[in-house]
Amino acid sequence: METKSQPELSLLSWGANSYGQLGQGHVEDQLAPRLSDTAALQSRAVRTVSGGGGHSVFVTENGEVFVCGQNNRGQLGLGHNTDISTLQLCPSLNQTVTNVTCGWDFTLLLTDCGQVLACGSNAFGQLGVGPTVRHSADLLFVECLKDPVVSVAAGLRHSLAVTDSGCVYQWGTGLFSLAKRALSPHPIPSHLCSKVPCLVPGLDQKTPHLVAAGSAHCVCLTEDGDLFLWGSNKHSQLTTTEPFLSSPTLLKRSLLDGEKVIHLWSGWTHIVAQTESGRVFTWGRGGYGQLGRQASINKNPEQQSAGALAEGGNQEVCLPAEVKVLNGATQIACGSEHNLAIVGGCLLSWGWNEHGMCGDGSQTDVFQPQLISGLRPLLIGCGAGHSMALCTAATGS
Template sequence: MERESNATAAAPAAAALFAWGANSYGQLGLGHKEDVLLPQQLSDFCNPGCVKSITGGGAHSAVVTDEGSLFVCGLNKDGQLGLGHTEDVLYFTPCKSLLGCPIQQVACGWDFTIILTENGQVLSCGSNSFGQLGIPHGPRRCVVPQAIELLREKVVSIAAGLRHALAATASGTVFQWGTGLASSGRRLCPGQTLPLFLTAKEPSRVTGLENSQAVCVLAGSDHSASLTDAGELFVWGSNKHGQLASQAAFLPVPQKIEAHCFQNEKVAAVWNGWTHLVAQTETGKVFTWGRADYGQLGRTLESHEDWKPKKQDPSLRCSRPSKSTPSSLHCLMGATEVSCGSEHNLAVIGCDAVEESKMSLKTPPALLPRTHPY
């Protein structure tokens, strides 16, 4: 968002980067593997004022600078850091194989990493046990980022879940790969043939979105989402915790969350945790829904066990209980920045500095889960 210039405005305060929380594999980049209870400043690997984005996976972290450089640290047993080896890394280290190739976005899955370059090419590294690297005939792991050759269109958005990944192209098409959603789909949709994109180990076009143009994709541990240029939000995959705002236990194809769920407003932005979602509408209202047992919805529910998804007829709309219905949080009205971790959220209200920095914390490395989300 542009602002009128103000010649008398004070110079912005110097930026600083801090990390804290679980650190079993050095994912905080502090040089050791001890958990950290209080924020500690990182200052050794780059100028924090140049940090464009921070993201994290199961136990690894990635930083992209304004110049497009990629720095990584943490667990590396499957080569998810893309450094050419499988040793854990305790400090943020530049990914030298990508020097000279400016990075636009990084999405960290559980044990793999998806990388989007500024020219729209997608690369991947780490575990490929479930086809999550999008390289169907590749090895079970890649220790250096490899181009996903089957994504021939320019990509504008990427996402990584537990064992699957997504990409949205400049033309608005959504691709998905990795078999992470297939097992729950087979279990919860007995007798149904799952669409190819749920079982493919190479990028496969997501069906059901042909009449919309995606601008952003998201991935939870066992579900996917896509936001369109018309402000519509589509979701699919597991609905175990009500994160799809549906009555069905599993949605094999994308289903739009109806506008009335957002008070008939268009969705302007959406963020994703492992099993919950947060959306902001065009007027600044913030809605949350999905899993609630760690308080990640920011509201009190009558019971955490007040709803069980049904296995029959995934196309059904429903009279939904509270946790599976998007509900607005009035205290977050007009938030300038929102972020989801695996089971927590952060929001900034009324801070002009966020507009200036445009920093995005997809899953803050300081607060990554140290165990499997289930």
């Protein structure tokens, strides 16, 4: 009796590689997908992947963690500060990890029992372990989170978590200067200036269950399919004309044609959401093509005049609009200003492409989702300026 052989899996990576974050054993940028060195994985299945400013973290199905790339602040959790250009097992980990999220130069790991582990830079309190630690090459427990955590997100210099009790916590002072400028002379709310997890007000009885973070904004998705946004609105990513929102503010569902949201992702200055019917909407900054579409501008005269108050003289609000080619996407990943998606078993990319992170062999920004041919992706992930995909055998272009 003939048995089916398992498909051969390959880990490919491309884009910025100054610190070896592509895991290819060198530090040269790659403008198209190339094989990573997966010898350390020894055929382990990968369940999730995330990247930061110059590092990458892979979590396997059995809860192990493999890392590569920049390690100047200990963001790889290896107990030292030396960069690594091929995947290496995080050896001191005796917890089973289920998810990972990376900030610019720090890493947050979520364990199967709902604990959060952190390593890397703590210059802004983004590790959530208090002000005395400047950076840590060892994984530290975020002890202030008493209830089990179900979702965690790392921004540029701040962090978010949702507990199974439905509370949202924020830490890290990355939004403090923006808040101070926008809210002066009023005091800054505690959750915007805390170096340990601080309860975010205004979300009680809202059943939060997923968070995402940009460079200076925060997003929370509730079980009811509503989005709440707060933080900097410099690029209209909060769909308001206010320069800064200090507390969670409901996104009008009418902006998404009345549909509930089932998933969300965030780049540094743009947001991507998928609704219950599988449609994908984008909004925020679009100058590098990261929206995957032409910007739709709010022409409401009242909001136009109010928009003159927005930071940076921004008088136009870029509203959510659908990117039809992404309908039915099964996975989406956002880098700082670029994106990947799996649609119909194919890999699409769009956005900022200075380091080749869109994988088309060029360094020209991509303004509409385009096919990266010859790949059958199973899992995707992005760093700030690099891309990663676990694929079955290539089909050929």
